[in-house]
Amino acid sequence: MNELQKEDIQRRVARCMPWILLFEFFYTFNDNVFNLITPNLSEQFGVTPSTISLIVTFSKLFFGIASIVYTALSDIISIRKVMLLTSVAFPVATLLGVFSQDSFTLLVVSRILFAVTIAAPVALQIIIAIKYFDKLTAAKYLGYNTAIYQLASAAGHLFGGYIAEYLSWNLVFLIPVLTIFGLPVLFKNLPKEVTLKGSFDAVGMILMTAISTFLITYLTFKMQYPLLLIGAVVCAALFVWHTFKSKNPFLKPELFRTRGITRSLIVGVLFYATQIGFYFVFPFIVNKTYHMSTSTIGAFYTITNIAAFIIGMFTGRIIKKIGYRNIALLGGTFIFAGLGMIAFFVGFSVVFSFVGMGLFNIGYVLFFSGYLANFTQLLPTHQHGAGIGVEKLVVTIAASLGGAFVAMLYGQPFMMTKIVDFSANTQTALFSNVSLVLMILIGLATWLFVSVFGKSFNRQEEFGQREPGTSAQGQV
Incomplete structure (x- = not known):
C-alpha cells in the first residue's frame, strides 16, 4: 500500500470516528440513566433493590462478553462486516426497550440486547484507532473516548432524571435510534479488509457466560438458591478442562504465566x-x-461528572509531573477518601454525600489512566492484544459481580448495625457499612497494586517506548 492509499484510508476512517464515538456516548448515557433511576424502577415493578440490580449487572455482563467476542472476531472477520451488522441490529434492539415499560422481564432482556449490539462499535473503536492511525492520532481518539464518557455520564445524570420524572424512562431507549443516520457514512468509508483464516472458541465463550450468569444471579438473590452456585462450579470445572484441551481457547493460559x-x-x-x-x-x-427527587439527584451527579471531566482533561499533564504509577495511587487515594466521606458522614448533610461522590469520580479518572498504562507494561509486545482483551473481559465480569455483591448486602440484618456511622439517623447504618466494605476492598486493591508495580514502573514518558519484543515483567 502506497502513502496516497494510506492517507485516503485514514481520511475515510476519520469520517467514521464521530459516528463510532456516538455509540460510546449513548452506551454511557443509557447506563447512567438506569443507574440513577433504579429506586424508581424498584417501586414501579414492585421488586426488591437486589432484584432490580439485574438491569445493571446483566447489562454489564453481556456487554463484557460481547466486547471480547467482537475483539476476537476482528482477527478472523472483517471489522467492517462486524461494525455494519451490529450497527444495523442496534436500532432494532434499542427500540424493543421502548415497549418494556410494563414488563420487568422485557426490560432486562432489552438492556441485554442493547448491550450486546452496542458492544461492537464501543469495543472496536480502540482497535480501529490503533490499526489505521499513527500513535499520536490514535491517542487523540482515545482521549476523545474518555471525554465522551464523562460528558455522556453528565448528560445521563442531568437529562435522565428529568426524563424519568417528567416524561417516561422508556423514552431513554428511543434516543439512540439516531445512530441509524450514521450507517451510510460507515458503509461508504469503512475499509474492506482481507480476512485471515482462524477459529473462535464458542464453547469457551458459552461456558464463561454461564459461569458469570450463575454467580451474578446467585448473589443477586442473596444466596438463597444453592443450585445456582453448583451450576457455576460445574461450568467453571468444564471451562478449565476445555481451556487446557482447546488449541485456541477463549482465555489463553500462557498469558497468566506472565x-x-x-x-x-x-x-x-x-x-x-x-x-x-x-x-x-x-x-x-x-x-x-x-428524599431527593430523581431530577435533583441527576443535577448533583452532573456536577461531579463535570468535575471529573475537567480533571480528566489534565491527566496527561499530571502524568508528566508524577508518572503513571503515582497517578494511579493518587486516584486510589481519592476513591478511598470519597468512600470514607460517605461511610462516616452519610447521616449528616447531603453535601458530604455529593462531595464523596465527586472525590470518587475524580479518583477513577486518575486511577484508570495510570492502571491501564502500567498493566500494558507487564505484557510482552506480542501479547498486547490478548492481554488487553482479557483485562476487558475479566474486569467487566467483575463489575457485574460488584453490583450483585452490593445488592446482596442491601437490607441484610447484619448490615444494620452502626459501626462508623455516628449520626442520629437510624436509617443510614446500611449505607455507611456498604461504603466501609468498599473502602476495605479499595485498600486491599491498592496494596496489591503497590506489590505488583514498583517504583520502576513510574514512567513519565510514553510507556510504549521500550525496545520492541521486551516486557517490563523483570522489573517487579
Missing part, C-alpha cells in the same frame, strides 16, 4: 467491582436518606 498479570487483574477486578457497586447503591443513599 509475572504480575494475575495480581494486576485482581487489582482491576476490585476497583471495577467497587465502582459499579457504589454506583448502584448511591441513588438509594440520597433517595432514602435525604
Whole structure:
C-alpha cells in the first residue's frame, strides 16, 4: 500500500470516528440513566433493590462478553462486516426497550440486547484507532473516548432524571435510534479488509457466560438458591478442562504465566467491582436518606461528572509531573477518601454525600489512566492484544459481580448495625457499612497494586517506548 492509499484510508476512517464515538456516548448515557433511576424502577415493578440490580449487572455482563467476542472476531472477520451488522441490529434492539415499560422481564432482556449490539462499535473503536492511525492520532481518539464518557455520564445524570420524572424512562431507549443516520457514512468509508483464516472458541465463550450468569444471579438473590452456585462450579470445572484441551481457547493460559498479570487483574477486578457497586447503591443513599427527587439527584451527579471531566482533561499533564504509577495511587487515594466521606458522614448533610461522590469520580479518572498504562507494561509486545482483551473481559465480569455483591448486602440484618456511622439517623447504618466494605476492598486493591508495580514502573514518558519484543515483567 502506497502513502496516497494510506492517507485516503485514514481520511475515510476519520469520517467514521464521530459516528463510532456516538455509540460510546449513548452506551454511557443509557447506563447512567438506569443507574440513577433504579429506586424508581424498584417501586414501579414492585421488586426488591437486589432484584432490580439485574438491569445493571446483566447489562454489564453481556456487554463484557460481547466486547471480547467482537475483539476476537476482528482477527478472523472483517471489522467492517462486524461494525455494519451490529450497527444495523442496534436500532432494532434499542427500540424493543421502548415497549418494556410494563414488563420487568422485557426490560432486562432489552438492556441485554442493547448491550450486546452496542458492544461492537464501543469495543472496536480502540482497535480501529490503533490499526489505521499513527500513535499520536490514535491517542487523540482515545482521549476523545474518555471525554465522551464523562460528558455522556453528565448528560445521563442531568437529562435522565428529568426524563424519568417528567416524561417516561422508556423514552431513554428511543434516543439512540439516531445512530441509524450514521450507517451510510460507515458503509461508504469503512475499509474492506482481507480476512485471515482462524477459529473462535464458542464453547469457551458459552461456558464463561454461564459461569458469570450463575454467580451474578446467585448473589443477586442473596444466596438463597444453592443450585445456582453448583451450576457455576460445574461450568467453571468444564471451562478449565476445555481451556487446557482447546488449541485456541477463549482465555489463553500462557498469558497468566506472565509475572504480575494475575495480581494486576485482581487489582482491576476490585476497583471495577467497587465502582459499579457504589454506583448502584448511591441513588438509594440520597433517595432514602435525604428524599431527593430523581431530577435533583441527576443535577448533583452532573456536577461531579463535570468535575471529573475537567480533571480528566489534565491527566496527561499530571502524568508528566508524577508518572503513571503515582497517578494511579493518587486516584486510589481519592476513591478511598470519597468512600470514607460517605461511610462516616452519610447521616449528616447531603453535601458530604455529593462531595464523596465527586472525590470518587475524580479518583477513577486518575486511577484508570495510570492502571491501564502500567498493566500494558507487564505484557510482552506480542501479547498486547490478548492481554488487553482479557483485562476487558475479566474486569467487566467483575463489575457485574460488584453490583450483585452490593445488592446482596442491601437490607441484610447484619448490615444494620452502626459501626462508623455516628449520626442520629437510624436509617443510614446500611449505607455507611456498604461504603466501609468498599473502602476495605479499595485498600486491599491498592496494596496489591503497590506489590505488583514498583517504583520502576513510574514512567513519565510514553510507556510504549521500550525496545520492541521486551516486557517490563523483570522489573517487579
